Amino acid sequence: MSEMSANRKKPMIRVLSKKEVKELSVEAEANGLTLSDLAATCEKFDVAPQDVLNELAVAVAEGYLEGSLIYDFCDGVMNGIIGAIVEVGMTDDLPQPAFSLYQAFDQGEWIRSNDPLETVPSEKYTKPLVLEIMRALRG
Numbered sequence: 522m523s524e525m526s527a528n529r530k531k532p533m534i535r536v537l538s539k540k541e542v543k544e545l546s547v548e549a550e551a552n553g554l555t556l557s558d559l560a561a562t563c564e565k566f567d568v569a570p571q572d573v574l575n576e577l578a579v580a581v582a583e584g585y586l587e588g589s590l591i592y593d594f595c596d597g598v599m600n601g602i603i604g605a606i607v608e609v610g611m612t613d614d615l616p617q618p619a620f621s622l623y624q625a626f627d628q629g630e631w632i633r634s635n636d637p638l639e640t641v642p643s644e645k646y647t648k649p650l651v652l653e654i655m656r657a658l659r660g
Contacts, residue, residue, distance in 0.1 A: 533572075537573070546581060578622040579618060582622050585647075596630065596647075629646050630642065
Protein backbone atom coordinates (compact mmCIF):
# COMPACT_ATOMS: atom_id res chain seq x y z
CA MET A 522 0.00 0.00 0.00
CA SER A 523 1.40 3.38 -0.94
CA GLU A 524 1.91 6.07 1.68
CA MET A 525 -0.67 8.21 -0.13
CA SER A 526 -3.44 5.62 0.19
CA ALA A 527 -2.44 4.82 3.79
CA ASN A 528 -3.03 8.46 4.73
CA ARG A 529 -6.34 8.72 2.93
CA LYS A 530 -9.22 9.29 5.30
CA LYS A 531 -12.18 6.98 5.41
CA PRO A 532 -15.11 8.93 3.98
CA MET A 533 -17.61 10.06 6.56
CA ILE A 534 -20.89 8.20 6.42
CA ARG A 535 -24.10 10.22 6.49
CA VAL A 536 -27.22 8.18 7.17
CA LEU A 537 -29.24 10.13 9.73
CA SER A 538 -32.21 12.27 8.78
CA LYS A 539 -32.42 15.81 10.15
CA LYS A 540 -35.14 14.56 12.51
CA GLU A 541 -32.88 11.77 13.82
CA VAL A 542 -29.97 14.17 14.27
CA LYS A 543 -32.23 16.54 16.21
CA GLU A 544 -33.61 13.73 18.40
CA LEU A 545 -30.15 12.37 19.19
CA SER A 546 -28.81 15.88 19.84
CA VAL A 547 -31.63 16.74 22.23
CA GLU A 548 -31.24 13.43 24.06
CA ALA A 549 -27.45 13.82 24.27
CA GLU A 550 -27.74 17.35 25.62
CA ALA A 551 -30.42 16.43 28.17
CA ASN A 552 -29.29 12.99 29.37
CA GLY A 553 -26.11 11.96 27.57
CA LEU A 554 -25.82 9.04 25.16
CA THR A 555 -24.19 5.67 25.72
CA LEU A 556 -23.30 3.06 23.15
CA SER A 557 -26.43 1.20 24.27
CA ASP A 558 -28.49 4.27 23.39
CA LEU A 559 -26.98 4.22 19.88
CA ALA A 560 -27.46 0.48 19.29
CA ALA A 561 -30.87 0.74 17.59
CA THR A 562 -29.69 3.54 15.28
CA CYS A 563 -26.54 1.59 14.39
CA GLU A 564 -28.60 -1.51 13.66
CA LYS A 565 -31.20 0.42 11.63
CA PHE A 566 -28.54 1.83 9.28
CA ASP A 567 -25.98 -0.99 9.60
CA VAL A 568 -23.24 1.43 10.71
CA ALA A 569 -20.71 1.45 13.53
CA PRO A 570 -21.24 3.64 16.62
CA GLN A 571 -18.29 5.82 15.61
CA ASP A 572 -20.10 6.65 12.35
CA VAL A 573 -23.18 7.84 14.27
CA LEU A 574 -21.04 9.80 16.75
CA ASN A 575 -19.05 11.45 13.96
CA GLU A 576 -22.17 12.33 11.99
CA LEU A 577 -23.86 13.76 15.07
CA ALA A 578 -20.77 15.79 16.06
CA VAL A 579 -20.39 17.17 12.53
CA ALA A 580 -24.08 18.12 12.37
CA VAL A 581 -23.74 19.95 15.70
CA ALA A 582 -20.59 21.73 14.48
CA GLU A 583 -22.30 22.76 11.23
CA GLY A 584 -25.31 24.09 13.15
CA TYR A 585 -23.00 26.03 15.44
CA LEU A 586 -21.02 27.56 12.57
CA GLU A 587 -24.12 28.54 10.59
CA GLY A 588 -25.72 30.02 13.72
CA SER A 589 -28.75 27.72 13.89
CA LEU A 590 -27.48 26.16 17.15
CA ILE A 591 -26.17 28.13 20.11
CA TYR A 592 -22.86 27.31 21.75
CA ASP A 593 -24.36 26.19 25.07
CA PHE A 594 -26.58 23.59 23.38
CA CYS A 595 -23.71 22.34 21.18
CA ASP A 596 -21.38 22.11 24.16
CA GLY A 597 -24.07 20.17 26.03
CA VAL A 598 -24.46 17.73 23.15
CA MET A 599 -20.71 17.20 22.93
CA ASN A 600 -20.50 16.69 26.71
CA GLY A 601 -23.40 14.25 26.32
CA ILE A 602 -21.59 12.07 23.77
CA ILE A 603 -18.09 12.06 25.25
CA GLY A 604 -18.87 8.94 27.31
CA ALA A 605 -19.80 7.03 24.16
CA ILE A 606 -16.75 8.43 22.32
CA VAL A 607 -14.47 7.20 25.11
CA GLU A 608 -16.32 3.89 25.26
CA VAL A 609 -15.59 3.34 21.54
CA GLY A 610 -11.99 4.38 22.17
CA MET A 611 -11.58 1.58 24.73
CA THR A 612 -11.62 -1.04 21.97
CA ASP A 613 -10.98 0.97 18.79
CA ASP A 614 -9.59 4.33 17.66
CA LEU A 615 -11.34 7.36 19.10
CA PRO A 616 -13.99 8.47 16.61
CA GLN A 617 -12.72 11.39 14.57
CA PRO A 618 -13.77 14.12 14.08
CA ALA A 619 -16.15 13.58 17.04
CA PHE A 620 -13.37 13.59 19.65
CA SER A 621 -11.62 16.65 18.18
CA LEU A 622 -14.93 18.51 18.02
CA TYR A 623 -15.63 17.59 21.65
CA GLN A 624 -12.23 19.05 22.58
CA ALA A 625 -12.96 22.21 20.56
CA PHE A 626 -16.27 22.83 22.31
CA ASP A 627 -14.64 22.09 25.65
CA GLN A 628 -12.23 25.01 25.06
CA GLY A 629 -15.13 27.46 25.13
CA GLU A 630 -16.25 26.55 28.64
CA TRP A 631 -14.11 29.02 30.57
CA ILE A 632 -12.38 32.39 30.47
CA ARG A 633 -8.60 32.14 30.86
CA SER A 634 -6.94 34.18 33.59
CA ASN A 635 -5.21 36.39 31.00
CA ASP A 636 -8.43 37.09 29.03
CA PRO A 637 -10.24 40.41 29.41
CA LEU A 638 -13.56 40.03 31.28
CA GLU A 639 -15.56 40.74 28.11
CA THR A 640 -14.00 37.73 26.35
CA VAL A 641 -16.47 35.22 24.97
CA PRO A 642 -14.50 31.95 25.19
CA SER A 643 -16.67 30.14 22.65
CA GLU A 644 -15.94 32.84 20.07
CA LYS A 645 -12.24 33.17 20.92
CA TYR A 646 -11.37 29.50 21.37
CA THR A 647 -14.10 27.18 20.10
CA LYS A 648 -15.16 28.77 16.83
CA PRO A 649 -11.66 28.91 15.26
CA LEU A 650 -11.00 25.28 16.26
CA VAL A 651 -14.34 24.08 14.88
CA LEU A 652 -13.71 25.99 11.62
CA GLU A 653 -10.28 24.37 11.31
CA ILE A 654 -11.62 20.86 11.96
CA MET A 655 -14.47 21.30 9.48
CA ARG A 656 -12.15 22.73 6.81
CA ALA A 657 -9.83 19.74 7.21
CA LEU A 658 -12.78 17.36 7.06
CA ARG A 659 -14.04 18.87 3.83
CA GLY A 660 -10.53 18.71 2.35
